[in-house]
Amino acid sequence: MSFGTPAYDVAHLLGGGVLLLSFVLLYQRRLDAVISAFAVQGALLAAAAAWQGYIQGAAGLYVTAAIAFVAKAVAIPLALRLLLGRLGLHRTVETALGVGASLVAAVALVGLSVLVILPITAGQAQALTREDMALALSVVLLGMLMMITRRNAISQVIGLMSLENGLILAAVGVTGMPLVVELSTAALVLMVAVVAGVVVFQIRDRLETLDTSLLDRLRGG
Amino acid sequence: MTAVMGVLTQAIHLALLLVAAPLVVGVVRWLKARMMGRVGASPLQPLRDFLKLLRKRPVLAENASWISRGAPYVGAAAALAAAALVPSFAHGMALAGLGDLIVIAGLLALGRVCMALAGLDVGTAFGGLGASREMSFAALAEPALLLAVMSFAILAGTTGLDAIAMTFQEGTLGLRVSLGLALVALLAVAVAENARIPVDNPATHLELTMVHEAMILEASGRHLALWDAAAAMRLTLWFALLAAIFFPFGTAAPGWAPLGWVVGLLAWIAKMGVLCLALAVFESAIAKMRVFRVPEFLGAALLLGLLGALLLFVSTSLA
Numbered sequence: 001m002s003f004g005t006p007a008y009d010v011a012h013l014l015g016g017g018v019l020l021l022s023f024v025l026l027y028q029r030r031l032d033a034v035i036s037a038f039a040v041q042g043a044l045l046a047a048a049a050a051w052q053g054y055i056q057g058a059a060g061l062y063v064t065a066a067i068a069f070v071a072k073a074v075a076i077p078l079a080l081r082l083l084l085g086r087l088g089l090h091r092t093v094e095t096a097l098g099v100g101a102s103l104v105a106a107v108a109l110v111g112l113s114v115l116v117i118l119p120i121t122a123g124q125a126q127a128l129t130r131e132d133m134a135l136a137l138s139v140v141l142l143g144m145l146m147m148i149t150r151r152n153a154i155s156q157v158i159g160l161m162s163l164e165n166g167l168i169l170a171a172v173g174v175t176g177m178p179l180v181v182e183l184s185t186a187a188l189v190l191m192v193a194v195v196a197g198v199v200v201f202q203i204r205d206r207l208e209t210l211d212t213s214l215l216d217r218l219r220g221g
Numbered sequence: 222m223t224a225v226m227g228v229l230t231q232a233i234h235l236a237l238l239l240v241a242a243p244l245v246v247g248v249v250r251w252l253k254a255r256m257m258g259r260v261g262a263s264p265l266q267p268l269r270d271f272l273k274l275l276r277k278r279p280v281l282a283e284n285a286s287w288i289s290r291g292a293p294y295v296g297a298a299a300a301l302a303a304a305a306l307v308p309s310f311a312h313g314m315a316l317a318g319l320g321d322l323i324v325i326a327g328l329l330a331l332g333r334v335c336m337a338l339a340g341l342d343v344g345t346a347f348g349g350l351g352a353s354r355e356m357s358f359a360a361l362a363e364p365a366l367l368l369a370v371m372s373f374a375i376l377a378g379t380t381g382l383d384a385i386a387m388t389f390q391e392g393t394l395g396l397r398v399s400l401g402l403a404l405v406a407l408l409a410v411a412v413a414e415n416a417r418i419p420v421d422n423p424a425t426h427l428e429l430t431m432v433h434e435a436m437i438l439e440a441s442g443r444h445l446a447l448w449d450a451a452a453a454m455r456l457t458l459w460f461a462l463l464a465a466i467f468f469p470f471g472t473a474a475p476g477w478a479p480l481g482w483v484v485g486l487l488a489w490i491a492k493m494g495v496l497c498l499a500l501a502v503f504e505s506a507i508a509k510m511r512v513f514r515v516p517e518f519l520g521a522a523l524l525l526g527l528l529g530a531l532l533l534f535v536s537t538s539l540a
Contacts, residue, residue, distance in 0.1 A: 027517075
């Protein structure tokens, strides 16, 4: 498969779309908009998985796509919105690093992931798998970056989920990934969401805020 | 023979753009008014305004120098020259060889410099404010445009717009992530260049937010007519540019092809209509952003352009 064949192009484009949404997540300041962007990323991920299922002829990937759509594009954003409503949070996100600086760091991370993936996969896999891997690793790294640069606990949770989107994107791009792995990852994410929700409430109860930088001050004190 | 055809195509193209420019502005305003539940002025209103203003003598401030007198003409000429280089309904225009994307970017920059100088010339506070904002936005918008151009150049092997459009029309390149990123970057640049929402609001003279309007606040009479014409030409040019690069369907091949020209013309009108509608929907749906947020917005566009070029380097080294 190479450029010009629709199978490759669409897969490539969907992967790029997921990466673009990671940038949108880093760019947005308001929590509402961040959650919307996360939902769109989940929907694009589901589309990417379904497309991979179609071109690989693997029925299991449709299940992955359905799980990704229900969990990432509908359930988790809805739960986060409910959480926001209950906590009464609608203000802008406090960033530890400015938006401009984090976007620059994000582009550098994409460059890093490309430089890492391409040499180690040289001459082995198909072009599609290699580029998909590079895009997926970028999404993972951007998720980490979002967890580092945001002070608000909910943004950090979204960063973690978006990191996990990158993992699924990598998994569906590789031919022959067993379904059980994906099912367990999906279950893991739901667990993570629940745990994160509980932790957010705990932080809120103890500190009366969601700014995790306050946790640093307790150190040794 | 081909040279004659090139000149003929070029002449039709110029006439077409001159007709389209006021209509594009009028249609966008009319569509926005309809979406906001107003009746809206006729789409021909910008043309009427232009003809009326053209008959009126400009009123110049006492301390206005030759810059205030000359800038509107240079600005309008730069916009017209740039518009002449962007293919609309057919390829192979006489000036296609000059139609390099970097030349077009340069002509747009020339128009912007003229406007900023005219804003500064009289020495009013608003003019200077608008000029300084415009220049600080341009410092980010121009590199973003050039990075997008770089992506096209890697793909098509040239920076000539006509050749790029023809390569993309063949469709052998397929869909590319880099092109998607370049599209997002170019859309952001287009919004900033044309002073549209969310970067600037073309419909108000609110002092805190205006950029474009602040610079031409002192202009009147035929100078104002020329500034408005240049702005309309620039909007049309950007639409035509986006259509030529990203929706190159139906554009006629070079040479004598009356049927192809009619098809190309209809396709072009359809594309412009869709872009007008998209702009009107976009502007009705979102609010203007704070001026201090704009550099961030354009910085994001710049980074996306960079990302597109970066990914393209990678995939060309793969293939």
